Amino acid sequence: MSRPLIALIALLVVLFVLADSSLFTVDQTEQVLVTQFGEVVRQIRDPGLKAKLPFVQSLIEFDKRLLSVELPGEEVILGDQRRLIVDSFAVYRITDPLKYYQAVGPGQFAIQGRLNSIVTASLRRVLGNNQLLDVLSADRERIMASIRDQVNAEMPEFGVSIEDVRIRRADLPPENTQAILSRMQSERQRIAAQQRAEGAEASARIRADAERDRTVLLAEARATADKLRGEGEGEATRISAKAYSQDVNFYSAWRTLQAYRDSFESGASRLVLTPDNDFLRYLQSPPTPTGP
DSSP states (O other), rough: HHHHHHHHHHHHHHHHHHHHHHHHEEOOOOEEEEEEEEETOOOOEOEEEOOOOOOTTEEEEOSOOOEEEEEEEEEEEEEESSSOOOOOEEEEEEEEEHHHHHHHOOOOOTTHHHHEEEEEEEHHHHHHTTTTHHHHSSTTTHHHHHHHHHHTTGGGTEEEEEEEEEEEEEEHHHHHHHHHHHHHHHHHHHHHHHHHHHHHHHHHHHHHHHHHHHHHHHHHHHHHHHHHHHHHHHHHHHHHHHHHHHHHHHHHHHHHHHHHHHHHSOHHHHHOOOOOOOOGHHHHHHOOOOOO
């Protein structure tokens, strides 16, 4: 093989190596910093085929997409002095790769430590001004928006934008759970005792009303009975007086015969009377009619 041919092949190889090390592609989901001897000389945010100085310049790639970081559980004190263990997560985006690189370094997730401390501090501040019912109600949306805004206010120097902060779980500390369950049980027992007392009171009131109505009804019935009885006795007296006035001897004889029936009906009655006793007069001689 001739020397010119060897030189040509060597030149082609060198050109290929230089092209391979100087050309690179930036994806649509990426943003790139070009560094030269450790200093950032260029940042590329548009996708496409790009070039750099071979062997001298290097690339640091960052993701353009949303990134998330899960924060460890933190115990916070709420505005009503209740303790709550809060697990949260944050969604962020690297908006300025140069600031990000200068603040935390080349690692794509190097921000997590700083983000953890900033979000935790904001959680403590905001939740410290709200009560437990606010955190557990629909008002949580406002609380999380306030936390996100506070965290975002501290993020521009890091080249990061916070898109959202959310609470994944909010639990009571284990030492408080039993106390709260005991208070709930005591409250339920108090409500049950109150309802039983109100039921007993209503029962006593209903019985008293029924007894009063019974007494009134009996009194009215007795009064009506006495009235009817008096009217009947009066009518009987009137009839008796009328009958007596029509035939005095007959009425006297009728009453005496009734007395005989009542006295001797059992067959075991004994009377000790003198023969001339007026009670025996009709046994000695029958009554005589007098006529109308």
